[in-house]
Amino acid sequence: MLDERKRRILRAIIDDYIDTAEPIGSRTIARKHELGLSSATIRNEMADLEEMGYLAQPHTSAGRVPSDKGYRLYVDHLMKVNELSLEDIEGIKRAMEVKINELSQLIRQASVIMSRITKYTSMATTPQLKKSTFKAVQVVPIETGKALVIVVTNAGLVRNTLVKVPERITPDFLIQISNVLNDKLKGLTLNQVNSTIIGEIELEISVSTEVLIPILHGIAECISQVDSVDVFLDGTTNILNYPEFRDVVKAREFLSFLDERELISKLLQSEEHKQDEIEIKIGSENHLEGIKDCSLVTATYSVGDVIIGSIGVIGPTRMEYPRVISSMNHIRKIINQELKKILGDNTE
């Protein structure tokens, strides 16, 4: 498709452009890279590359700029992904050493690190509750007429809601209810809670629906809590350091996008994402208007072989892909490693 020389030249251009954010001219390439070619030859090749759609020209007398298609080729075949520097690895290790024993905190911390070492914006989601199963359900009496419903999922996520219960219910009875609920629900996926099960529970503790209803509501609330999927964002202002966002209009567009957690969480839960693979979406490959000039690098983390969440880095299409990718690879490993520690070896 593209002969070796063209590929070399394209890579040189993109490498340079990632570095400088300035359109790259033929002379620059001839001088900086040892290709043994004159600027005129390179000029011809660049014209070809443009015709093929890998490069674009802001205006006739400017240098060339990579197109999304160009970046795609670069990412798939041209770039050299080097190992993370020892320094960075050390830094990550140190940052993750902070004793973490809850999932959300682990992910939050990972997100912080990613934004710090990449200098872009990072985003992460905790598991979708709906895909999880109940590990424990507890009803804890707080004071007369009030109880706390707690749901713990197999992915280690904890959610709780305060509910009101009829005043005449004694704490002891609540605990009894709690035990039955726990027995009945444990192991089920969250959306398996249906009327059959509820019937069984009612039967078992022979309690009027009146009592059970607020509690079940609490559970439902835990499950469908608006932000049941936490979205963490870090380094949101990093983007303002890049020249392509010097324009306030661009900057606002980007930042407004980040404000919509729903969108982000959708973005991160891309359907086609394969386990253990890093996914890269370049510019217009993101079908969302607000980030058509951004690239997104995402990875997932899993329990067993079920993907339960993901972490991503978003920045200008002119992104240091090699760096981001190697960092992402590293952090993904660490997350999965720590995840095992948190959940213990006895994860079903």
Next chain:
Amino acid sequence: MLDERKRRILRAIIDDYIDTAEPIGSRTIARKHELGLSSATIRNEMADLEEMGYLAQPHTSAGRVPSDKGYRLYVDHLMKVNELSLEDIEGIKRAMEVKINELSQLIRQASVIMSRITKYTSMATTPQLKKSTFKAVQVVPIETGKALVIVVTNAGLVRNTLVKVPERITPDFLIQISNVLNDKLKGLTLNQVNSTIIGEIELEISVSTEVLIPILHGIAECISQVDSVDVFLDGTTNILNYPEFRDVVKAREFLSFLDERELISKLLQSEEHKQDEIEIKIGSENHLEGIKDCSLVTATYSVGDVIIGSIGVIGPTRMEYPRVISSMNHIRKIINQELKKILGDNTE
């Protein structure tokens, strides 16, 4: 100190400046406001006001701009705070009607509303745990070797941590521990947990420290959780709509400031804040460098007569103070009202 006419003129200038963000000239004032004065007279008065420090001039041939001192006078004595429009009141009411039964959600929602109706950035904090007392402490067995420690404070805040416990501990025994803990700690303030109390607890359940330690750690973790004070931010990008932040450097300064949750939480927990009063800090009155061109309007909410958290709006010094203040007043009332509902009437 300032005669009536000067005050009238100053108010007119500030009103106009808040509206337009453009330096105000003498002719504008003479034309738009019915003061029965010529531009020349106003010009003289403006020169006086500038000398007194209420106004400033960007350059010799420009109009006048209010100084921080000018805004201060305006806020304290000149502006007219009108009632919130029925429309707005209706809007707020509708937005808060969403069934809310946990404190954090209430505050979060209030913050969202404030940013929406003021068009500035809003910030809010949930109660400081340290000032609170224990309402309930529970240890819930999750699976062998693991338990969830839950702390509920009198202010309705719930925190939890997963802890490891020796595997030989049975769930029943954990529950027993839980009960003792609950009895012993209930009503204490969070930093009253000391070795005496721990001794008592050990005595009562005659358990080796080995078991108790992870649990107490869990409680400590709940108490000192890094972000035990949640900080909610909304409308962070609103600021980009105002001309004073058209410059990316300014915008970044502001947004970077917002990234530091610690600073914000300190900012909101201003020492001198009186209950039931709205506090206004104008420009350089905020001693923090990053927001010296911003004004901050804050209110607190309380349980009984203890301030447990606050909510604030931050925007350019050229802020629509009257609107912000009346909105703030309204939302504060609603928060305190809802707070009572959540905590029930039996709040000690």
Next chain:
DNA sequence: TGTTAGCACTCTATACGATTGAGTGCTAAT
């Protein structure tokens, strides 16, 4: 036939000067 030197051409960015217009301060008249 592929490569390169050379050159005319294009187009942006920058600098510079002139012009405009809003606004001021001062003076003199009311």
Next chain:
DNA sequence: ATTAGCACTCAATCGTATAGAGTGCTAACA
């Protein structure tokens, strides 16, 4: 005390000239 009038100031705007980076094309070369 107020105001009309006027000279003056200064940022913003516009047009023009200029410099410089980069291109495409042609013709010569290996």
